[in-house]
Amino acid sequence: MRTFRYERGTDPGQAMALVAGEPDAAYLGGGTNLVDLMKLGVARPRLLVDVTRLPLDSVEPLPDGGLRIGATVRNSELAAHPAVRRDYPVLARALLAGASGQLRNMATVGGNLLQRTRCYYFQDVSRACNKREPGAGCSALDGQNRDLAILGWSPQCVATHPSDMAVALTALDAVVEVLEPAGAREIPLTEFHRLPGERPDQETTMAPGGLVTAVRIPALPYARRSTYRKARDRASFAFAAGSVAAAIDLDGPLVREVRLGYGAVAHRPWRARLAEEALRGRPATEENFRLAVDEELALARPLAHNAFKIPLIRNLTVRTLVELTEGSAAGTSTGRDPGRRRDGDGDDGTPERGR
Numbered sequence: 014m015r016t017f018r019y020e021r022g023t024d025p026g027q028a029m030a031l032v033a034g035e036p037d038a039a040y041l042g043g044g045t046n047l048v049d050l051m052k053l054g055v056a057r058p059r060l061l062v063d064v065t066r067l068p069l070d071s072v073e074p075l076p077d078g079g080l081r082i083g084a085t086v087r088n089s090e091l092a093a094h095p096a097v098r099r100d101y102p103v104l105a106r107a108l109l110a111g112a113s114g115q116l117r118n119m120a121t122v123g124g125n126l127l128q129r130t131r132c133y134y135f136q137d138v139s140r141a142c143n144k145r146e147p148g149a150g151c152s153a154l155d156g157q158n159r160d161l162a163i164l165g166w167s168p169q170c171v172a173t174h175p176s177d178m179a180v181a182l183t184a185l186d187a188v189v190e191v192l193e194p195a196g197a198r199e200i201p202l203t204e205f206h207r208l209p210g211e212r213p214d215q216e217t218t219m220a221p222g223g224l225v226t227a228v229r230i231p232a233l234p235y236a237r238r239s240t241y242r243k244a245r246d247r248a249s250f251a252f253a254a255g256s257v258a259a260a261i262d263l264d265g266p267l268v269r270e271v272r273l274g275y276g277a278v279a280h281r282p283w284r285a286r287l288a289e290e291a292l293r294g295r296p297a298t299e300e301n302f303r304l305a306v307d308e309e310l311a312l313a314r315p316l317a318h319n320a321f322k323i324p325l326i327r328n329l330t331v332r333t334l335v336e337l338t339e340g341s342a343a344g345t346s347t348g349r350d351p352g353r354r355r356d357g358d359g360d361d362g363t364p365e366r367g368r
């Protein structure tokens with residue numbers, strides 16, 4: 014690890030000015046991603062500006078019924094927040110499906126959104142990687158790409174975004190509040206992360222040196238009927254092989270509204286707008302769920318080792334929507350709380366403890 018200076022931010026403007034004044038500076042949230050990358054030599058900042066003491070650590074209700082979540086709120090606090098658990102179970106479950114309890118106690122909302130890809134070649138400085146070094150080439154395109162993208166990739170980069178939280182926020186139409194050298198700005202989460210295109214090193218639409226100050230979730234009453242389902246290689250902590258965030262609103266047997274986000278399939282959390290469109294106004298049946306997700310997945314271009322993600326996402330989506338609509342006018346009556354895991358599912362590995 015090369016030597017670096019450490020400063021503690023006292024207010025958002027001062028923290029941003031410190032970073033803007035130093036080309037090799039980075040914000041330090043919980044450090045659970047950045048410090049690992051510094052040890053590997055992937056990140057080499059000369060200045061770290063610690064943002065964890067900034068006054069951005071509260072979750073506030075908004076007049077319209079939504080929530081404003083400060084950028085330094087810890088992932089475990091957010092998952093346990095009563096309003097999140099009650100009104101946005103998809104977000105609570107996505108957070109609890111991410112990492113381990115110890116990591117969630119350190120990880121912040123801003124750091125989680127801006128965590129870097131887990132592509133092995135990105136983390137190995139001896140391998141060519143356009144994201145680390147533009148123009149170097151992409152080792153994953155013809156290498157070990159089992160965990161990488163099936164949607165929206167370019168020949169420059171096939172990496173995926175690793176955050177579970179961001180997939181739920183994508184489905185909830187969250188907005189990211191940022192402070193940039195030119196002033197404050199709001200960016201819809203669906204536009205915050207970039208697809209790789211020709212510049213996979215540019216990961217967000219935020220200006221260089223930008224500080225995430227908060228994330229806003231609008232009111233979405235039907236999100237009380239929402240959940241997150243994650244498939245991973247082992248039941249303890251692991252990144253997703255594929256994941257689905259879903260919220261659905263029914264009008265009798267018909268789908269009035271639906272929100273779907275997919276994780277571990279693209280360079281950014283993927284909002285499945287084609288599937289949503291295909292479902293609106295249609296009967297909430299398993300067959301229609303399958304047809305809708307197939308419309309979205311028609312866009313998929315699997316790599317040599319990850320075609321399994323197509324049936325994985327299809328099955329996760331169908332199963333999630335069936336679970337959410339069980340007990341409604343459209344489904345069979347089971348009396349289950351749609352936001353809760355079914356005993357024995359085991360495919361999302363979310364521990365019941367601590368909810």
Ligand SMILES: Cc1cc2nc3c(=O)[nH]c(=O)nc-3n(C[C@H](O)[C@H](O)[C@H](O)COP(=O)(O)OP(=O)(O)OC[C@H]3O[C@@H](n4cnc5c(N)ncnc54)[C@H](O)[C@@H]3O)c2cc1C
Binds near residue numbers: 064126
């Ligand atoms: C073993 C392991 C397993 C994991 N499993 C999962 C998982 O299953 N799902 C999942 O989603 N995540 C997982 N994670 C990742 C973990 O969630 C992230 O490391 C964490 O969320 C990052 O948050 P942080 O506050 O520690 O960020 P940091 O490491 O401090 O920062 C990450 C990046 O964000 C930038 N940054 C931080 N705060 C701000 C801000 N306010 N504004 C602008 N930039 C900022 C930093 O400069 C840095 O580039 C895992 C991590 C580990 C180590």
Ligand code: SF4
Binds near residue numbers: 130133141
């Ligand atoms: S997929 Fe992206 S991050 Fe991975 S090696 Fe290729 S360019 Fe680098």
